Amino acid sequence: MEEKKRTSSESALHKKMKAVTDLKTLGEALYHQIEQGEFPWIKMPTRSIDNIYYSPELRQYILGERRVKRSARNIRHIRPFTQLVWTAFFAHQLSTQRKTSTLRDVYYSAQAYEMSFKDQSESDNVITDLETVIGLAREDFNVFPEERSAVFGDLTIEYTVPGYEGRRMNMTSHPDGLMIGPALTYSELVKTSADKVIAIEKGGLFTRFIEENVHKKFNALLVLTAGQAPRATRHFIRRLNKELELPVYILTDGDPWGMHIAMVIISGSANAAHLRGLATPDAKWSGVWATDIVDYKLPTDPLTEIDVKRLHELQRDPRYKAKLWQREIKTFMKIRKKAEQEAFSRYGLTYIVDEYLPAKLEETK
Amino acid sequence: MEEKKRTSSESALHKKMKAVTDLKTLGEALYHQIEQGEFPWIKMPTRSIDNIYYSPELRQYILGERRVKRSARNIRHIRPFTQLVWTAFFAHQLSTQRKTSTLRDVYYSAQAYEMSFKDQSESDNVITDLETVIGLAREDFNVFPEERSAVFGDLTIEYTVPGYEGRRMNMTSHPDGLMIGPALTYSELVKTSADKVIAIEKGGLFTRFIEENVHKKFNALLVLTAGQAPRATRHFIRRLNKELELPVYILTDGDPWGMHIAMVIISGSANAAHLRGLATPDAKWSGVWATDIVDYKLPTDPLTEIDVKRLHELQRDPRYKAKLWQREIKTFMKIRKKAEQEAFSRYGLTYIVDEYLPAKLEETK
Numbered sequence: 001m002e003e004k005k006r007t008s009s010e011s012a013l014h015k016k017m018k019a020v021t022d023l024k025t026l027g028e029a030l031y032h033q034i035e036q037g038e039f040p041w042i043k044m045p046t047r048s049i050d051n052i053y054y055s056p057e058l059r060q061y062i063l064g065e066r067r068v069k070r071s072a073r074n075i076r077h078i079r080p081f082t083q084l085v086w087t088a089f090f091a092h093q094l095s096t097q098r099k100t101s102t103l104r105d106v107y108y109s110a111q112a113y114e115m116s117f118k119d120q121s122e123s124d125n126v127i128t129d130l131e132t133v134i135g136l137a138r139e140d141f142n143v144f145p146e147e148r149s150a151v152f153g154d155l156t157i158e159y160t161v162p163g164y165e166g167r168r169m170n171m172t173s174h175p176d177g178l179m180i181g182p183a184l185t186y187s188e189l190v191k192t193s194a195d196k197v198i199a200i201e202k203g204g205l206f207t208r209f210i211e212e213n214v215h216k217k218f219n220a221l222l223v224l225t226a227g228q229a230p231r232a233t234r235h236f237i238r239r240l241n242k243e244l245e246l247p248v249y250i251l252t253d254g255d256p257w258g259m260h261i262a263m264v265i266i267s268g269s270a271n272a273a274h275l276r277g278l279a280t281p282d283a284k285w286s287g288v289w290a291t292d293i294v295d296y297k298l299p300t301d302p303l304t305e306i307d308v309k310r311l312h313e314l315q316r317d318p319r320y321k322a323k324l325w326q327r328e329i330k331t332f333m334k335i336r337k338k339a340e341q342e343a344f345s346r347y348g349l350t351y352i353v354d355e356y357l358p359a360k361l362e363e364t365k
Numbered sequence: 366m367e368e369k370k371r372t373s374s375e376s377a378l379h380k381k382m383k384a385v386t387d388l389k390t391l392g393e394a395l396y397h398q399i400e401q402g403e404f405p406w407i408k409m410p411t412r413s414i415d416n417i418y419y420s421p422e423l424r425q426y427i428l429g430e431r432r433v434k435r436s437a438r439n440i441r442h443i444r445p446f447t448q449l450v451w452t453a454f455f456a457h458q459l460s461t462q463r464k465t466s467t468l469r470d471v472y473y474s475a476q477a478y479e480m481s482f483k484d485q486s487e488s489d490n491v492i493t494d495l496e497t498v499i500g501l502a503r504e505d506f507n508v509f510p511e512e513r514s515a516v517f518g519d520l521t522i523e524y525t526v527p528g529y530e531g532r533r534m535n536m537t538s539h540p541d542g543l544m545i546g547p548a549l550t551y552s553e554l555v556k557t558s559a560d561k562v563i564a565i566e567k568g569g570l571f572t573r574f575i576e577e578n579v580h581k582k583f584n585a586l587l588v589l590t591a592g593q594a595p596r597a598t599r600h601f602i603r604r605l606n607k608e609l610e611l612p613v614y615i616l617t618d619g620d621p622w623g624m625h626i627a628m629v630i631i632s633g634s635a636n637a638a639h640l641r642g643l644a645t646p647d648a649k650w651s652g653v654w655a656t657d658i659v660d661y662k663l664p665t666d667p668l669t670e671i672d673v674k675r676l677h678e679l680q681r682d683p684r685y686k687a688k689l690w691q692r693e694i695k696t697f698m699k700i701r702k703k704a705e706q707e708a709f710s711r712y713g714l715t716y717i718v719d720e721y722l723p724a725k726l727e728e729t730k
Binding site: 098099100101102104105107108109111112144145146147148150159161162163164169173174175176177178179180181182183184202203204207208211213224226299340342343344345346347348349 | 463464465466467469470472473474476477509510511512513515524526527528529534538539540541542543544545546547548549567568569572573576578589591664705707708709710711712713714
């Protein structure tokens with residue numbers, strides 16, 4: 001096992017330090033404007049739909065050139081401008097005091113400062129503004145999602161959170177899996193013997209894979225996404241791919257929703273067009289494909305109207321332009337059926353590990 | 366720290382061994398009936414609503430005396446009888462081969478045996494029948510929920526799952542928390558320095574508590590329920606209470622749904638009236654109470670119509686008969702408001718730990 005320890009530019013710790021610096025720089029710029037006798041202002045790319053483009057080069061959505069200026073000079077801007085400055089102040093506090101928070105927490109915390117948001121969606125939106133201004137994800141300034149997913153396999157990490165600095169932990173230590181929360185997000189990836197990552201949508205299959213020693217048999221790190229992967233998990237998967245140079249394979253249910261779970265890991269979402277560093281463009285969707293449903297004669301359920309509507313949306317989505325995706329969308333529409341990962345159990349509980357998984361890892365290599 | 370290691374009758378490992386014995390006994394009884402020239406049959410308590418009673422003594426729902434007989438003699442019984450026997454066979458296989466499964470997996474696995482269930486709800490129902498017949502929860506014969514929650518704090522456990530037998534692990538090892546899955550469920554509780562358990566509804570607050578060292582300051586084990594606690598988690602909380610004799614305090618959002626998350630941990634659900642060993646009747650709901658919303662002047666949202674309807678249901682529910690619950694239901698109805706756990710952040714991020722938590726632990730002791 002080669003030690004890969006270093007503070008990579010991809011690492012959350014690095015980004016977190018950058019967030020503190022950038023927040024400070026932002027504050028200094030505002031002070032400077034005031035000292036110059038100017039009304040303070042902030043410029044940022046606009047996130048309106050007509051400024052969101054798909055970049056085939058970056059293989060994710062990005063924002064275009066259009067920018068907006070928020071200035072204290074404009075009376076209609078004073079409220080959102082003040083909210084943004086307060087949010088930057090609060091994010092800086094969280095980061096320097098090493099406390100994590102959630103979107104909801106930030107909303108309520110504002111009240112401690114008599115900073116008024118009319119509801120949480122207003123404060124969520126200002127947090128997204130702050131992400132846009134400094135070009136970093138909210139996790140980088142310590143605002144985390146509620147949801148947790150997990151990891152298992154031979155990966156040694158080193159913690160950087162208070163009380164655990166320098167302590168190492170191997171991700172096989174607990175056979176139910178280790179939660180991906182702030183501590184794991186901020187850790188350094190020290191070493192691994194794995195040569196691939198397998199991301200799995202569902203808890204039952206994640207456990208099955210651990211029990212069947214998929215991590216050993218396939219030399220793999222296993223990541224549970226628990227449905228749509230939380231942002232912290234998407235960032236973690238990217239780090240495994242970029243820092244440790246591990247290929248990533250994603251296994252979901254065979255339906256438009258499973259497909260999109262894979263796509264958001266691969267190409268991100270339009271909502272995060274203002275961010276880099278969450279997507280893993282080289283990750284592969286390994287199944288369950290519509291064509292697998294046919295080839296493996298899986299037990300199925302009929303597509304619902306909502307499923308079909310969703311397929312039509314995906315068909316027009318620029319992220320789904322590649323041949324594989326278009327073929328699978330068409331096949332779903334043709335067979336009008338969907339299948340879950342567990343459907344392979346019709347051939348016995350271990351069929352998915354013994355037969356399907358090796359075939360698909362080979363096919364999507 | 367006193368070592369408490371023993372295979373308690375509450376432990377999942379003990380129950381799992383009992384499940385294997387009971388399943389074998391069930392099979393032997395059927396063989397015996399056939400050898401005697403009888404059509405094989407099974408008797409079990411009926412789970413129809415008119416046979417479900419609340420037991421103030423056990424402080425949970427129980428089944429009454431009415432029983433049903435399923436016999437191969439009755440042509441209408443042959444299908445559910447065969448399904449039940451197959452499910453018992455499959456559960457025995459899972460248990461002896463030490464593989465875990467999910468409800469969905471069992472449904473699909475049936476197809477490998479040409480055992481037909483018309484849909485998953487039919488197979489789920491037969492699994493509940495099997496629980497009723499042998500009086501053990503499906504987790505005891507290795508059928509686990511998809512959902513995962515987590516634990517953190519000074520508790521040392523010893524694994525019993527294959528590959529980990531005899532290995533010990535302390536639940537402070539990973540500061541994001543350790544998942545509660547099959548491995549933790551089947552482990553022995555070896556020792557703890559904690560003198561209480563605090564169960565928390567939400568991931569954000571669970572992380573906050575870890576960061577603020579609640580486990581040290583309050584000598585507590587922290588359990589994340591992640592919304593409604595999965596059955597494996599409710600069983601785990603009960604074990605902490607019964608085997609380690611730790612009092613349990615539950616913190617939820619201040620609304621009818623949070624209230625009920627606490628109640629299901631305390632008194633179980635009507636759906637599980639055929640089971641013992643999931644409820645923790647001595648656990649306390651410590652907040653957020655409706656009266657806390659008033660006393661602490663928390664930021665609130667108005668109750669919705671669905672919230673109010675739910676309160677009326679709870680008011681008539683026998684589990685909610687005690688004074689505290691009735692008072693809180695009435696207060697909710699009077700103030701027509703609800704508040705989330707995060708609402709305390711209006712007094713600063715650590716207020717909930719510094720002020721609210723100690724006050725409520727004292728009040729509900």
